[in-house]
Each structure stands twice: as C-alpha cells, then as structure tokens.
Amino acid sequence: MGIAERKERVREEMKQMITTAAMKMFLEEGYAKTSIRNIADSIEYSPGTIYLYYKDKDELLYEVQRQAYGKLLEAFKAGAVSKDPLERLEQLGKLYVAFGLDNPELYDLMFIIRAPMNVDEKLHQSNGGDTFAFLVQCLEECMKGNLLIFKDIQLAALQIWSMVHGLVSLNLRCRLKIMVPVDEDIRFTLFRAVEEYLEAIRA
Structure with a gap:
C-alpha cells in the first residue's frame, strides 16, 4: 500500500470514528445538546481535529443522516x-x-x-x-x-x-x-x- 492510499485509509477511519461517536451522542443526548467539543471529548481528540473533516455540526448531522x-x-x-x-x-x-x-x-x-x-x-x-x-x-x-x-x-x-x-x-x-x-x-x-x-x- 502506497503513502497516498495509507493516508486515505487513515482519513476514512477517522471520519468513521467521528460519525459513529456523533450518531451515538445525537441519539442518546439529542442533537441540540451535543456539541463538537462533546464529540471530540468522547473520542479523545481535540475539537480542531473534527473541524479538519467537518466544517460544523450541521455538516456532521448531514453525514449521520446519509448513513442512516x-x-x-x-x-x-x-x-x-x-x-x-x-x-x-x-x-x-x-x-x-x-x-x-x-x-x-x-x-x-x-x-x-x-x-x-x-x-x-x-x-x-x-x-x-x-x-x-x-x-x-x-x-x-x-x-x-x-x-x-x-x-x-x-x-x-x-x-x-x-x-x-x-x-x-x-x-x-x-x-x-x-x-x-x-x-x-x-x-x-x-x-x-x-x-x-x-x-x-x-x-
């Protein structure tokens, strides 16, 4: 596997980790009560890391809906x-x-x-x-x-x-x-x- 393929795989794995955590929190806590910081804390990363993949909570909700x-x-x-x-x-x-x-x-x-x-x-x-x-x-x-x-x-x-x-x-x-x-x-x-x-x- 080349460097580009490895980076893409890591990127997709990170996005999946974020959306899995977001879906869990949206379902358990409710969308309004869930923040990017809450999601970041749950996966033990900084909020800045999530913003590398999703510009805001709306875009993250869209992705969760797409998976649903x-x-x-x-x-x-x-x-x-x-x-x-x-x-x-x-x-x-x-x-x-x-x-x-x-x-x-x-x-x-x-x-x-x-x-x-x-x-x-x-x-x-x-x-x-x-x-x-x-x-x-x-x-x-x-x-x-x-x-x-x-x-x-x-x-x-x-x-x-x-x-x-x-x-x-x-x-x-x-x-x-x-x-x-x-x-x-x-x-x-x-x-x-x-x-x-x-x-x-x-x-």
Whole structure:
C-alpha cells in the first residue's frame, strides 16, 4: 500500500470514528445538546481535529443522516424482494414503518429534526436519493402495468411516502393512542393501515 492510499485509509477511519461517536451522542443526548467539543471529548481528540473533516455540526448531522438512509436502503433491498411490484410496494411500506418503529431516535434524526441549515442545497437534494429512487423504481413497474390509480409517478411517490411517514411520525409523537385499542399491537395496526391504503389506490 502506497503513502497516498495509507493516508486515505487513515482519513476514512477517522471520519468513521467521528460519525459513529456523533450518531451515538445525537441519539442518546439529542442533537441540540451535543456539541463538537462533546464529540471530540468522547473520542479523545481535540475539537480542531473534527473541524479538519467537518466544517460544523450541521455538516456532521448531514453525514449521520446519509448513513442512516443507507441503513434504510439496506432494509429495502433485503426485504422488498417480491417479483410482483404491488406486493413489493406493500413490502416497502411495511419495511419503512418497521424501520421507524424499531429506530425511533434515528428516524427522528432522519426525518423530523430540522434539516442541516449550513449544508449545500445540492447535498440536501442528494441525501436519501437512492432510498427514494428504490420506491420510484417499484412505482414505475406498478404504473407500467396499470396497477395503480396514479398517472404522475412523482405525485404517487410523494403520496405514498407521506402516508407511511405520517403513520410513523404520529406514533413517535404519541398521537395514535386514542385510535389504537390498548390490547392491539401498534405494529399490527400500522401494517394494516398500509395494506388498506394500498388496496385503495389499486387501479
């Protein structure tokens, strides 16, 4: 391994150490209460070291969010495998809901906390793009087969994403308690809501 390759490996290892520590603190302490100094202390480096890799906490949050979207995409690829596009769309919806239920703090960082303000707008647009594209690709197959009522694929993707996001967000903010029987598992209820919605939008 040459000097350049070794330096790059060290750089990537340091960035991974920083983002791992940042994600842990964002999840445990909350984004607002976490500072660059806190993160630096946790990995036993100076704040200046972190600034060599990330210009501020917003850029670090963006990177943590990017990694979280990667985890969601991995879940999609592993679980949404049906050859039937409608069945795969249902799998996607349930996987999304399950991800939010199983990772509430991480979901909050990804979708509910304010977007990083000091990150380039082009980066904002690309963050999570592969995950959204997975949904769009599934919808393209559905719409080519005239399986859904939608005519505009972007509006279809927006509606479906908004529906599952709404279910997860309402649950995270404890707004579904009045609607869900106390003896009923919330996961069962939200999965049933996904099934009913997808049935309603079939052509």
